[in-house]
Amino acid sequence: MALLESLWDGNVRHNGISDDQCFVNYGDVLKEFQNLDQYFKAHQLQITRCVFLEVNNTVDCVIIMLYFFSKKVNVFLASPNLLNSGAVPGFCDKILILKDRDDSSSLQIQLAENTNYTDKGDLENNSGMVILASSGSIAAPKYIYYKADNLFKNAAACIQHFNISKDSKLLVSVPVCHMYGLGVGLLPGIMAGANVSIINKSNVIKLIDKLRGFKPDISLINPTFCKMLLQLNKTLSQSHTYISAGEPLDGNLRTEFINRYGHLINLYGCSELGAMATSEVSLQHKITFSEKSLKPVNGVKFKIKTTGNSNEILCKNPYGFEFYLDEYGKRMTDQPFEDGWYRTKDAGRIDNSGNLEVVGRIDLCINRSGFLLSLEELEVKLENLLEHANKIVTIETSSKELLAICELKTDYTLDTSSAKNTCLRNLPRYAVPDHFHFTESIPRLYNGKPDRKQLTFLYT
């Protein structure tokens, strides 16, 4: 934690973090750490393996999270509401419950035992680890295992890349339980001693509210918010820099966004490695620098692996994650590395200047609301859920909507409403197809597999 504390010197003690309700300066964050020390000591609270922390975008959550980082306690940063769904992974021995502050204004916490705790993992003897949930997968859960020190070094690279300083005002409208909000927004902002504002349960109205009140010079948003701002067709009084991760906004939409709201940096990254590359950060280069050309973040290296017609991007970030864990804390056998290079499963090319262009995926994955969704995984799930369907193929339409084409079993019927309701009850929202089409037979290739090219041609 020296990395953080050394930066909270006299010059930045009055800067701090704010949420929808309050502001805490960095000087007071350190005092909160001392209070927590006393609280843990007085209540003899002990975490032996890993603590489950449900992370909302609130100042209190951020303080607790930083406190665990500083104490080198292994912590799993869970998405909000995971506790209610009962999906606490077995590698956590304790669950931290954060309560509303009482009249004394001190942080109120409770440490509960995890009844699902399974002590057969690879966390033993390791400390200072941060575990994130892998986004998007609807198959068996996998967890991303980071060394906290690497997370800080990763964030330091972002400070340099985005020119974040103690004079910056950074708005984070995306969840800080994920690597984008945490590693590109929150941690770099705090480590630079900047003023950081986080939006809890963000929506586009809260975003506009905060843009007006906080007046950031850098905002982290997602592509959906970019599109919503464009749809609203409003002019905002202040222009500044936006960073957007996920499906990049390109072409006319990007130009329109830049003209109306300010510079837009497309970020290429992933939960496993953090920020990997971005479109040009400096406004001065926006005319000459191609929007699709991505400049690597300091320390990140790329190479292309050509196999047949596929050109897969491989990436190396010295401050990336260690490996995937399963829910019991065991190192998974299937890891996404090849000779130490991370397999992105994205297709792309590298130009003479070493800049990267991402051209698509080498597998059947699409980006839905910031989640990488495997269509093959989804099809297996759908075939289990919709038992009247014999075979289901999902495709992304030209308007980026998800269509499920269902080949029905003989003499069975199915309608869109019941299919959609079944999906809504059993799948995360981003995995629910927008449209369903029912057919007696899906065109197939000679080998019996669905002819995806023909289906895409027929239905998009």
Next chain:
Amino acid sequence: MIDNISKDSIKSKIKEVLVDDLDANLNVGDLKDDLSLYEDGIGLDSISIVNLIVLVEQKFSINFEEEDLSYDLFSSINHLADVIYTKIN
């Protein structure tokens, strides 16, 4: 331009938009005047809120300015109706 419209008529029209024009699966019976329009109340997500803004601007021939678009605007149908009423009149 809509003239001489009462707050009650504005509320009815907002409810019509919510039920008929938004793909949000709502019934008039669900729509209490003092209930938040966000996910802690009626349950509109960001996309629905954006669509609602665009539809309300069209139906009432008004334009929300940047300063109108605060979190409070959708804190209830009552509040939204008040803002629309002020803009119309």
